Amino acid sequence: MGRFNTVYNEIGNLNSSELKSIADRIFELLQQVEDSTEESFQESQIVTCRKCESSQIAKFGKDKNGKQRYRCRSCGCTFTSTSFSAFAHSHCAPDVWKKYIPLLLSRCSLEKCASECGISVRTAFLWRHKILGLLQRDQENRFMSGIVEADDMFFSVSYKGNHTKSKKFVMPREAFKRGTDNAGKLGSKACVMCAVERKGHVYGEVLGIGAANCDMLAYAFGDRLLEDTIVVADKAHSTKKYFDGTNIELVQTAAHTISKDNTSPPEIKGVYHLQNVNNLHRRFRTFMRNYNGVATKYLNNYVNLYIWLENHKKEKNIDFANELYNSIKLSGSYLRVEDIINVPPIPCVA
Numbered sequence: 001m002g003r004f005n006t007v008y009n010e011i012g013n014l015n016s017s018e019l020k021s022i023a024d025r026i027f028e029l030l031q032q033v034e035d036s037t038e039e040s041f042q043e044s045q046i047v048t049c050r051k052c053e054s055s056q057i058a059k060f061g062k063d064k065n066g067k068q069r070y071r072c073r074s075c076g077c078t079f080t081s082t083s084f085s086a087f088a089h090s091h092c093a094p095d096v097w098k099k100y101i102p103l104l105l106s107r108c109s110l111e112k113c114a115s116e117c118g119i120s121v122r123t124a125f126l127w128r129h130k131i132l133g134l135l136q137r138d139q140e141n142r143f144m145s146g147i148v149e150a151d152d153m154f155f156s157v158s159y160k161g162n163h164t165k166s167k168k169f170v171m172p173r174e175a176f177k178r179g180t181d182n183a184g185k186l187g188s189k190a191c192v193m194c195a196v197e198r199k200g201h202v203y204g205e206v207l208g209i210g211a212a213n214c215d216m217l218a219y220a221f222g223d224r225l226l227e228d229t230i231v232v233a234d235k236a237h238s239t240k241k242y243f244d245g246t247n248i249e250l251v252q253t254a255a256h257t258i259s260k261d262n263t264s265p266p267e268i269k270g271v272y273h274l275q276n277v278n279n280l281h282r283r284f285r286t287f288m289r290n291y292n293g294v295a296t297k298y299l300n301n302y303v304n305l306y307i308w309l310e311n312h313k314k315e316k317n318i319d320f321a322n323e324l325y326n327s328i329k330l331s332g333s334y335l336r337v338e339d340i341i342n343v344p345p346i347p348c349v350a
């Protein structure tokens, strides 16, 4: 700091033309720093192998686009700054992805994303799911404790996207006639488990079809809840059965349904209620209205995005687009086109 103070104090003794040339020099230096930030940020991440995390790496020529390649002396793999990131194998520069992300977050149509970024609609679709699929990791290692409200919500199953070009796919049910009422048939709907920690974090994931059974609950909560957790849930049998077999305390409260004339408000047992998770459900349904009915095979990706937004919205001055860009750039892995196309029509975790 000594040198800084000297310069700072000495500047006060300069005349106006000297000050002006100092100011010009400062702007010039700032511009250089800004111009180099993008590249140096990418390159500065390369301190370990992007595959095995060994620090025994060495420069290994350039790839066909002139990008620096590295080789790991431990595992032998070669990589660039975008290997094992969402942009791996992308023909587009990271800048195009950077342009795409705000459009994704604004929930723009694939057509609009495609035309604004100069990519095809199919690429816009694949990028959407490459990015949203990776957001699943944001929920891993997010433990919950204290009072946690847990409740499932249901979405009609859509086999959209499975029919064309697939020789194997056979529609597993009769097509619904337009206008028929499928409400109330939980056994044939996709179950999205949600949990809200009173301390702030939320969780959400597609578990399968029908109400959550013990296996699904074990998948969702087995490693997620710390020992001091008190789970508040509705009076489902399987919930009681599952939590009886754990050392997590369970408080069951009546289901959250409010009758149409609003005469029976949700049951509230002091602090043990499901209002926060029900509000989350309501906000998620509103969020999903922007997408005109998504295929069940991709429903979890939209859950990922929504939960990611919820978990980051309390951070002060957060720039969501930048945050998302950096997180997929440093994702450590990527989804291949096959990983996206070949998702089973009905996801089932257990």
Ligand SMILES: [Zn+2]
Pocket: 049, 050, 051, 052, 053, 054, 072, 073, 074, 075, 076, 077
């Ligand atoms: Zn390695």
